[in-house]
Amino acid sequence: MERPRHQGMAKNTYMRWRLPLVCLLWEAAMIVLFGVFVHFGTEADAHWEEEKREMNLTSDIENDFYFRYPSFQDVHVMIFVGFGFLMTFLKRYGFGAVGFNFLLAAFGIQWALLMQGWFHSFKNGKILIGVENLINADFCVGSVCIAFGAILGKTSPIQLLVMTLFQVTLFSVNEYILLNLLHVKDAGGSMTIHTFGAYFGLTVTRVLYRPNLEQSKDKQGSMYHSDLFAMIGTLYLWMYWPSFNSAISDHGDAQHRSAINTYCSLAACVLTTMAFSSMLQKKGKLDMVHIQNATLAGGVAVGTSAEMMLTPYGALIVGSISGIVSTVGYVYFTPFLESRLHIQDTCGIHNLHAMPGLIGGIVGAITAAAATEDVYGKEGFIKAFDFTGAYQTRTPSIQGGFQAAGIVVSLLMAFAGGAIVGGILKLPIWGDAAAENCFEDDVYWEV
Amino acid sequence: MERPRHQGMAKNTYMRWRLPLVCLLWEAAMIVLFGVFVHFGTEADAHWEEEKREMNLTSDIENDFYFRYPSFQDVHVMIFVGFGFLMTFLKRYGFGAVGFNFLLAAFGIQWALLMQGWFHSFKNGKILIGVENLINADFCVGSVCIAFGAILGKTSPIQLLVMTLFQVTLFSVNEYILLNLLHVKDAGGSMTIHTFGAYFGLTVTRVLYRPNLEQSKDKQGSMYHSDLFAMIGTLYLWMYWPSFNSAISDHGDAQHRSAINTYCSLAACVLTTMAFSSMLQKKGKLDMVHIQNATLAGGVAVGTSAEMMLTPYGALIVGSISGIVSTVGYVYFTPFLESRLHIQDTCGIHNLHAMPGLIGGIVGAITAAAATEDVYGKEGFIKAFDFTGAYQTRTPSIQGGFQAAGIVVSLLMAFAGGAIVGGILKLPIWGDAAAENCFEDDVYWEV
């Protein structure tokens, strides 16, 4: 006799007390911590008029708000609409994709403001925040959205919140090691966001391996309109990626250059993705999975180098290669990872973020190592790599070495962190669904 | 015998002559009035070169365009995509939601440019417009979009245009009383936009009460994909709300601060909404209605105070509370309003705009009353509350009192105006549909 589907749930997915408890307690904690620590930075504080005089600024337009707010909003759209809708491709998991992404990101940005604030904006016992902090918080959460892609459809909202808590913490530590201790450049986050986020997520999904997941195989596919919803996510990520990679670069030429490099890389990536999507399919037809995802690899792969003098020409090469690698990944690596390594990667983040993230880190290391005063100009050279203070004797090749070290550190943090957090998420108390109920909105949503 | 549905319409919904007549006559009126009154402001006029010299500006970047245009575009998206798609949740009223919102807003912004222009930008017989006027026109229309939410699915496009005409007029009067006569601060419009707009709309829908509306109950629900379309609206409202609340604040720190406060409030609001959505449902499942709407209450509730020194900590508290109030409203108040008070509120604007708007007004009054020179700095204090000229002797507590008065005035204007306009809309000449044909696109659209 066939059991009615939802009575058939072996696991307790009842959220009524657990989810509210976690949400409310954690929000209360945020309020307390914000109360103790978070203040407006000088450019957002009402004392700005005095500050302006002291800093000899003649116009309000010098406020960092006007340099970065438009980019911030683009990044904000990428996190909430971009990642949220990209994951709506599953035919019966649209609410979970958009809704849980919304939940984890809304919590994550608060916690990230604190964590990153302690590391980077801490003065006299206070975290001073401004628009750059908002961008960085969104960036940090971006790495959680990436990891979410690997476990999409298989986890409860509580698991996602728990993962967010830990991942934001680890992200901030890793970021601190890279940016402050190794003095690495990574404005678009190839290493800190993509490599770390993706390998973290892949490790988590490996730990949470579900041997019987084929029971919900019928729900793992897309349908016509869910693929169109997903394209909304894809396009917003694709269009706004130049803002992502330039959002926290230095004012002036660096922001300008980052946007151009990213624009070029992404354009090239679309062509190689289309080429390989058609080539790797017997009938030569295009596969929406590739178009939705691999077209974005070009943005990931210039995340470190975009603000450097990569040149549009270099960006086209990087974008072209990453589109190919990513598409090949979807066709060959994803099935391999699942069958041999037991890594069930719902959205294929290995192809969109992990491999292109590694490429991005390596390209960044090479571009840094190849930098010369001739290409950057004397001042530009120092400014681009911040070779001042303790770092004024660093040479490009040494910088390249440290950049490479940043990749390794990010990988180690991701594997170790993912293993621990995966172990925590495996505890049978978080309310995840049984294998046969994965990828199904009505477990957690009124449908 | 069952009557075929559309022959069964008791009412005449034939729009062929009425709708074109209204649209064309009113547009002609706009052209005449614009011709007589509207000129470019100095920053948009070709005389700007001379103006720059006179004002001793050294760079084109000092043009207000560069301070406000990015925020303007975000607000523009909120009005047309945000409100438009938020209301597509109904399974058979997507065209009406997006299309009528488009129509009323397109008319409303023209009329608002005139009405607000006469009150605020009138010089030597001319209304001088610039980007700030565009933002304010969008804001004004936002209050109409809110009211539209209450009567969604039950009104003809002509009724909506008539309502827009009157509501924009009343909005402008109310705004003038608040901003100019009471000298109240309300940059994000908790009072002028949300409180006024929502109670206006609720009063209108009360006057238009339809006792037989349960005849179209089957069409009042959502379906899977209409809920995803609605989430597009939700997310764009949520993401761009920091721009909304900061769009017309003073240059510099005030815009910066407004964005940060709103960002924080909205983040907190998502968590408490999720918590209460799960908690208030027996099975503990999340309800898309709450996620689509109550998550936005945090933006409404800091509309007055965001540009003040609310602090991120204060913003989290306000956001948390408003998410709770709004979700509780959807579960308990909406059914009560309908059954006891005969207020049929299609989108639940009472929960998303009315109550959070009141909270916003109150929080603004308290924050103003609590202001000190210590917190704002001497100059910042005067600048933040514009305590100059006739108002240089105002104290924070008096300001708080005037802020509170602003709430009362907005409420009175909304009730009185809504009652009158509701009465006008009740006239049997506007072509609204019978109860059994509500929430149905094919009354007014080729489907």
Added chain:
Amino acid sequence: MERPRHQGMAKNTYMRWRLPLVCLLWEAAMIVLFGVFVHFGTEADAHWEEEKREMNLTSDIENDFYFRYPSFQDVHVMIFVGFGFLMTFLKRYGFGAVGFNFLLAAFGIQWALLMQGWFHSFKNGKILIGVENLINADFCVGSVCIAFGAILGKTSPIQLLVMTLFQVTLFSVNEYILLNLLHVKDAGGSMTIHTFGAYFGLTVTRVLYRPNLEQSKDKQGSMYHSDLFAMIGTLYLWMYWPSFNSAISDHGDAQHRSAINTYCSLAACVLTTMAFSSMLQKKGKLDMVHIQNATLAGGVAVGTSAEMMLTPYGALIVGSISGIVSTVGYVYFTPFLESRLHIQDTCGIHNLHAMPGLIGGIVGAITAAAATEDVYGKEGFIKAFDFTGAYQTRTPSIQGGFQAAGIVVSLLMAFAGGAIVGGILKLPIWGDAAAENCFEDDVYWEV
């Protein structure tokens, strides 16, 4: 006996080797050409610090990036989401609409950077690029997206790439003739983008005339949700059009004024479109095709004049007229064009781009001819029309004449170019589908 649909394809639509070959070879060509020619402009180059000193700039905010980047992003959204989703209205061609638009635009912007670069940014053997080049590349591709609208559903991706290659080339030549030889103003591209793009596309679709297209008539319609997806495209085009028309205008008042004029024109256009949509339909119901398209004609029709002193009043008139013309076009001209002239125009670009483009060119000529020093100010007059150097003796009426000549040149280029390119696309080697398989995604996509 009925043949199974896809075995029934008379034509070979197999893309497996052809599409990858074209994509990869062309991308390789881009890489080589970028390597030889494309460098960062001074504002994106790391030498900017020195440049700043030389140009006596005191702040990074003077970098063109901050004047234009927000507008660039809006334009970017219009090209990829705007055009892409606008064309998803077909019930079974959503993947092709969004996906092929993505492909052709991604290739087109690369080729446009080169073509336009050679004509406009060529210095010492190098093309120097900055944010303005990115905008112009998007603009150029916009004209291809327009032409794509005419042949939507009837062409293979290879045909689209071939068309893009030629159209971008011809666009750049035409643009050079207009802007440099005729010294014509056309910042929003009424002539260069819309008139040229639309008549080019109409000529191509005429050459590619398919006599048996009624075989796929059942797939040429929309369905409920595809119309909502299309509205996403419509609204983003509508909302961001002020950015489109102001993106490359002079800094300061010109950008400011363009945005205001476009905002006004578009608002008026919505009302007249709604009026005529209802009026021209027997039952008086609104037609989504009109709302999706004709509401945008107001943006097209002020593309030339928006940066001039058109005035908000003038903009309302132009917008009103173009909404009427466009809607009437959908009702009467499109069927006529198909039945009598054998022009099969899938999206009705004749109504949305061709006629409004012509209106835009004419309005621009008139507005230029009517310009006076009184209205513009002495300096403003010279700056607005760039009456310097070789052009310092030009009078407004002569300028008006040259503007009119610009329309004629654009038309001739479009007809001649379209005929040639149409002929090339007619070769039986590009893999287009048989008439019965048009408007059907599963010819080229895994569905």
